[in-house]
Amino acid sequence: MAPVLVLIAVGSIAFHLLSPWWWTPIASDWGYIDATLIITFWITGIAFTAIVLFIAYCLVRFRHRPGARAAYEPESRRLEVWLTVVTGLGVAALLAPGLVVWNRFVSVPPGASEVEVVAQQWRWAFRLPGADGRLGAANIRHVGEENPLGLDPEDAAGRDDVVIDGDLHLPLGRPVKVLLRSVDVIHNFYVPEFRAKMDIIPGTVTYFWLTPTRVGTFDALCNEVCGVSHYAMRGRVVVDAEPDYASWLQRQRTFAQLPAGRGQRRVAAQQTAPSDR
Amino acid sequence: MADAQLGTAGPLPGAESEDVELYHPHSWLTKYVFSQDAKIIAIQYASTALAIGLVALVLSWLVRLQLGFPGAISFIGPKEYYQLITMHGMIMVIYLLTALFLGGFGNYLIPLMLGARDMVFPYVNMLSYWIYLLAVLVLVASFFAPGGPTGAGWTLYPPQAILSGTPGQEWGIVLMLLSLILFIIGFTMGGVNYVVTVLQARAPGMTLMRMPLTIWGIFTATILALLAFPALFVGAVMMLLDRLLGTSFFMPAIVEAGQRLRYNGGSPILFQHLFWFFGHPEVYIVALPAFGIVSDLISTHARKNIFGYRMMVWAIVAIGALSFVVWAHHMYVSGMNPYFGFFFATTTLVIAIPTAIKVYNWVLTLWRGDIHLTLPMLFAIAFIVTFLNGGLTGLFLGNVVVDVPLSDTMFVVAHFHMVMGVAPILVIFGGLYHWYPKVTGRMLDERLGQLHFWATFLGAYAIFFPMHYLGLMGVPRRYFDIEGLSFVTPSVATLNAFISVVALLVGAAQIVFLYNLVRSLTHGAPAGPNPWRATTLEWQTPETPPPHGNWGATPPVVYRWAYDYSVPGAAEDFIPQNQPGRAPGPAPA
Numbered sequence: 001m002a003p004v005l006v007l008i009a010v011g012s013i014a015f016h017l018l019s020p021w022w023w024t025p026i027a028s029d030w031g032y033i034d035a036t037l038i039i040t041f042w043i044t045g046i047a048f049t050a051i052v053l054f055i056a057y058c059l060v061r062f063r064h065r066p067g068a069r070a071a072y073e074p075e076s077r078r079l080e081v082w083l084t085v086v087t088g089l090g091v092a093a094l095l096a097p098g099l100v101v102w103n104r105f106v107s108v109p110p111g112a113s114e115v116e117v118v119a120q121q122w123r124w125a126f127r128l129p130g131a132d133g134r135l136g137a138a139n140i141r142h143v144g145e146e147n148p149l150g151l152d153p154e155d156a157a158g159r160d161d162v163v164i165d166g167d168l169h170l171p172l173g174r175p176v177k178v179l180l181r182s183v184d185v186i187h188n189f190y191v192p193e194f195r196a197k198m199d200i201i202p203g204t205v206t207y208f209w210l211t212p213t214r215v216g217t218f219d220a221l222c223n224e225v226c227g228v229s230h231y232a233m234r235g236r237v238v239v240d241a242e243p244d245y246a247s248w249l250q251r252q253r254t255f256a257q258l259p260a261g262r263g264q265r266r267v268a269a270q271q272t273a274p275s276d277r
Numbered sequence: 278m279a280d281a282q283l284g285t286a287g288p289l290p291g292a293e294s295e296d297v298e299l300y301h302p303h304s305w306l307t308k309y310v311f312s313q314d315a316k317i318i319a320i321q322y323a324s325t326a327l328a329i330g331l332v333a334l335v336l337s338w339l340v341r342l343q344l345g346f347p348g349a350i351s352f353i354g355p356k357e358y359y360q361l362i363t364m365h366g367m368i369m370v371i372y373l374l375t376a377l378f379l380g381g382f383g384n385y386l387i388p389l390m391l392g393a394r395d396m397v398f399p400y401v402n403m404l405s406y407w408i409y410l411l412a413v414l415v416l417v418a419s420f421f422a423p424g425g426p427t428g429a430g431w432t433l434y435p436p437q438a439i440l441s442g443t444p445g446q447e448w449g450i451v452l453m454l455l456s457l458i459l460f461i462i463g464f465t466m467g468g469v470n471y472v473v474t475v476l477q478a479r480a481p482g483m484t485l486m487r488m489p490l491t492i493w494g495i496f497t498a499t500i501l502a503l504l505a506f507p508a509l510f511v512g513a514v515m516m517l518l519d520r521l522l523g524t525s526f527f528m529p530a531i532v533e534a535g536q537r538l539r540y541n542g543g544s545p546i547l548f549q550h551l552f553w554f555f556g557h558p559e560v561y562i563v564a565l566p567a568f569g570i571v572s573d574l575i576s577t578h579a580r581k582n583i584f585g586y587r588m589m590v591w592a593i594v595a596i597g598a599l600s601f602v603v604w605a606h607h608m609y610v611s612g613m614n615p616y617f618g619f620f621f622a623t624t625t626l627v628i629a630i631p632t633a634i635k636v637y638n639w640v641l642t643l644w645r646g647d648i649h650l651t652l653p654m655l656f657a658i659a660f661i662v663t664f665l666n667g668g669l670t671g672l673f674l675g676n677v678v679v680d681v682p683l684s685d686t687m688f689v690v691a692h693f694h695m696v697m698g699v700a701p702i703l704v705i706f707g708g709l710y711h712w713y714p715k716v717t718g719r720m721l722d723e724r725l726g727q728l729h730f731w732a733t734f735l736g737a738y739a740i741f742f743p744m745h746y747l748g749l750m751g752v753p754r755r756y757f758d759i760e761g762l763s764f765v766t767p768s769v770a771t772l773n774a775f776i777s778v779v780a781l782l783v784g785a786a787q788i789v790f791l792y793n794l795v796r797s798l799t800h801g802a803p804a805g806p807n808p809w810r811a812t813t814l815e816w817q818t819p820e821t822p823p824p825h826g827n828w829g830a831t832p833p834v835v836y837r838w839a840y841d842y843s844v845p846g847a848a849e850d851f852i853p854q855n856q857p858g859r860a861p862g863p864a865p866a
Contacts, residue, residue, distance in 0.1 A: 001650055001655060001658060004735070005658075005662065008662060008738065012666075012742060015742065015743065015746075016746075019743070019746055020766065020768050021743070021746035021747055021749070021750050021766075021768070021769065021772065022746065022749060022750065023682070023749050023750060023751070024750060024751055024764045030682075032678075033678055033679065033681060033682055036676070036678055036679050037673065037679050037682075040672060040673050040676065040679055043672075044669035044670070044672055044673070047665075047669060048665060048666060048669055051636065051640060051661075051665055052662055052665070054640055055640055055643060055658060055661065055662070058640070058643040058644055058646070058648070059643070059648060059650070059658070062579075062643060062644065062645060062646045062647065062648050063648050063650065064580075064647050064648055064649045064650075068647050069580070069647055069843050069850060070579060070580045070581035070645060070646045070647040070842060070843035070850070071581065071645035071646075071843070072581075072582065072842075072843055072844055072845050073581075073582070073584065073645065074582055074584075074585075074586065074840075075584070075585050075586070075587065075588070076584075076585070079641070080585055080588055080634070080637075080638075083633075083634065083637050084630060084634060087629070087630050087633040087634070088630055091626045091627070091629050091630060091672075094626060094672055094676055095622065095623060095626045095676060098622060098676035098677060098678050098679060099619055099622060099623075099677070099678075101678040102615075102618050102619065102622065102677045102678040103619075105615070105678055105681070106615040106616065106618070120532075121442045121533070121534070122442075140530045140531070140532055140537070141530075141537075143532045143537075144535075145535060150532075180612075183531070183532045184436065184437075184440070184442075184531050184532060184533050185436045185437035185440060185442065185531075186434055186436070186437065186545055188610065188685065190685075190751075190753070192682070192750070192751030192764050193764070195681065195682040196681055196682075197610055197681060197682070197684070198610050198612060199610055199611045199612040200612070201545055201546060201611075201612045202436060202529045202530075202531055202545065203529025203530065203542075203543070203544070203545065204529075204546075204612065206612035217763075218763070218764075219762050219763050219764060221753060221762070223684075223685045223686075223753050224434075224685060225359070225429070225430040225434070225437065225755045226437055226442070227437050227440070227442030227443045228355050228356050228359060228428065228442060228443060228444055229355060229442075230359075230755060230756070230757075231355065231753075231755070231756040231757040231758050231759070232355075232758075234761070234762075
């Protein structure tokens with residue numbers, strides 16, 4: 001047993017160092033999260049190795065021999081207090097940076113622009129606030145075939161909202177608050193390269209924020225089981241440098257340009273909707 | 278000596294008079310089927326739990342076949358896959374682990390280890406088992422219902438759990454909720470029994486601080502369960518009302534496939550709070566009995582008292598209390614108020630301290646011990662390693678911001694399988710190898726046991742340790758197919774195939790174990806009353822296996838704590854709890 005335990009301790013470290021499976025290259029400013037993760041790996045790794053090797057040593061040193069007898073030692077107050085204090089310090093060393101970074105996570109910077117992600121079984125749609133910088137009101141009452149996001153046709157702030165049925169593009173280096181809305185069940189908007197994620201709860205709006213730091217195209221997946229096609233609920237997020245982003249944005253349509261926004265009937269919608277599913 | 282005078286409790290009234298005819302069962306049916314003997318009920322609980330556990334094992338094989346070799350099994354589509362993972366999880370957590378630790382080990386060990394003749398309410402105890410069996414049968418029935426069992430994930434999150442986009446929406450979810458409700462009713466009957474028996478039926482001299490840690494673990498876990506299961510109970514009732522009567526407890530306004538549903542105004546997060554208010558204590562409902570049992574296994578087979586007994590008791594109680602204020606660490610990215618994260622991360626990491634103390638004390642019990650590497654001891658050590666591993670990855674997931682990238686990835690799957698799947702199950706095995714001789718009078722086969730142990734321990738570690746790194750990469754859990762994800766490298770498929778092959782082998786090793794259980798009933802070496810030379814009362818019964826009533830004419834009197842191993846100056850390296858004499862107990866060194 002003892003050699004096996006040594007093998008487990010050494011093998012786990014070797015696997016950690018050598019395995020090809022590691023996190024994706026980060027594409028947001030949540031390197032703080034990665035740093036906290038690394039601290040956690042160090043502290044827990046040291047604890048794991050020390051304790052497993054200690055057990056292995058005990059199994060060799062104190063394995064039964066004929067005539068041997070165990071020591072009689074019910075308690076050691078000093079040792080127990082000492083171990084409690086060391087553990088407490090280790091826990092504090094994990095918790096303190098964790099809470100500091102969490103404080104960043106829950107504090108959206110004032111200049112962040114807003115993006116809305118709307119989830120439904122089993123697809124993504126997105127909305128940008130448009131020229132006025134404000135997202136118009138939306139309500140599940142208005143959801144229909146021509147208005148899948150349920151925007152309120154009466155709200156003027158919503159008329160310039162950019163409705164995206166395809167990949168979401170984000171500008172490089174600008175903080176963005178991602179507002180999350182669902183029209184049916186719970187989903188979760190997850191881009192592994194961004195590290196941040198949040199559940200999407202029908203009946204309420206949730207959010208998280210990030211600053212994209214790397215140009216590229218990334219998978220966005222649903223990360224909360226949402227029914228039989230959960231695994232197929234995928235989208236894409238493209239992080240663009242400024243000129244590319246601007247030209248992409250120019251090609252998008254506003255709510256006012258869509259049939260639902262114009263208040264037209266369904267017949268017209270079928271001829272002009274950009275991508276009618 | 279005050280303790281010795283407590284020994285005046287006479288034989289049970291009526292044990293030698295005509296009343297005995299009322300006390301003992303007369304027919305085969307009342308002795309072995311509708312039995313009120315806690316030991317028989319324990320065997321019924323354990324057998325039923327292992328049987329349904331075997332179903333869960335087969336389900337896990339199918340899950341792993343799909344993940345390791347996508348599309349290889351033609352009858353597993355997305356619908357079936359979600360049904361498989363849901364039923365596997367629910368069976369393992371509720372119908373196997375909870376039932377086996379409390380209904381199985383609890384029923385067998387509480388009266389025997391405390392020197393009682395039986396549970397305090399034998400008839401209610403019998404009902405508890407039969408209602409549990411009914412719950413299992415309702416669960417099994419959902420496999421054969423139209424549409425099959427529910428595929429909502431074992432957490433059953435509404436709204437999807439009761440909407441048509443989820444498999445088993447028609448019958449499966451209804452049967453699942455009914456089965457849970459039945460389980461909780463049955464458990465409550467047993468749980469009240471365990472608590473009252475521990476508080477009221479201990480042998481003279483068996484003070485609370487002389488109880489074996491096994492009993493402390495089961496006792497505290499039962500109290501947790503009695504407080505936590507009602508939250509699941511009301512959650513299940515409310516969801517059943519939402520599903521059947523169209524109420525909106527958990528259902529907001531929803532547009533499903535273009536249709537506006539009649540629900541309005543409910544809160545999906547409310548269910549998550551109810552579920553995890555039960556769900557987190559549930560982890561400790563499973564873990565605390567395991568903590569207790571493993572303490573006694575290590576002490577007995579290292580021939581040394583458990584180190585820091587009083588600290589161990591207080592750690593169990595502290596963990597039990599803290600387990601009620603950490604539930605929302607399952608909900609860091611659920612969309613609840615993010616400021617809750619500060620509170621729940623702090624409580625969650627604080628619970629690591631009493632838990633770490635337990636690990637230290639197990640390890641320090643080995644220090645300067647006289648370690649016999651018997652099968653129970655091997656399983657106990659394997660438990661420490663896997664529990665340590667799974668506990669430490671809990672520090673990743675409990676530390677709110679670190680949880681964000683890892684939540685709902687394979688990291689979580691690896692974590693909870695290691696800490697709440699593998700680790701407690703290793704204790705169950707250790708406990709079965711340890712107490713089987715008392716239950717049957719025969720030893721389990723050593724060579725089959727060695728094969729079972731090494732395959733299970735090394736296999737489980739090889740399955741779940743690398744799996745963490747898939748989650749770190751971002752591979753999500755509950756994905757029928759990860760084909761087409763750009764960040765997933767081709768080597769992931771290789772690792773998944775490897776894990777699946779090992780999982781099949783580990784599963785096969787469990788068949789060897791079941792074979793050993795059955796074969797040793799008739800072919801095992803005779804065990805004698807106390808093969809491990811243990812101190813606790815269950816090994817001191819006049820007959821093995823103990824008959825109804827346990828103690829013959831004279832119930833035992835307790836003179837010392839449960840850990841008098843290798844006492845200096847004593848003739849043997851163990852002194853049974855019921856042996857009169859100086860009672861050192863836990864004295865500060």
